[in-house]
Amino acid sequence: DAKTTQPTSMDCAEGRAANLPCNHSTISGNEYVYWYRQIHSQGPQYIIHGLKNNETNEMASLIITEDRKSSTLILPHATLRDTAVYYCIVHAGNQFYFGTGTSLTVIP
């Protein structure tokens, strides 16, 4: 089962930063925090992942709290094409457990 809690939906103005929160208070020491997104029934798209340290790549930044019980995905300059469902997943081992995610709508 999914071990994360995310808001059901969020809006963000185009060009502004989108900050998507995730709670994972029962995360284990060896579990990574992964973020994927799904645009309108396409295959889930990998965004970023981290264990303890903050991470940044060309798509986004991931901020993980020191106690690792929560994290925030940051899309620095949201575009209309970032409208999607964003999944926060804690993962170690084989399968990924997808929850219901956050439906992000970027508004022109």
Next chain:
Amino acid sequence: EPEVTQTPSHQVTQMGQEVILRCVPISNHLYFYWYRQILGQKVEFLVSFYNNEISEKSEIFDDQFSVERPDGSNFTLKIRSTKLEDSAMYFCARQGEGAETQYFGPGTRLLVL
């Protein structure tokens, strides 16, 4: 990283018929996964496949389902006798290089009538 491709993109079949969904990796990977997503519901894990063997499967993956890599390249999911409730998007995924990240294909939309 290079993704996987899936064929067909859409498949319509009659209840009770067999269907084979295919996943074509771009390069020679060993670790593959199948997930499904019923319309409006969560993405659900079906099975993982490593080095030509099933390594883990979910409760959904019953005797009606099978996976294989018949020619050492294509990775297939077979549903022997489809049911109406098998209608869903089916996603293949492969594991990334040196990590547990999974990269998903575009999916096959299966409709059982």
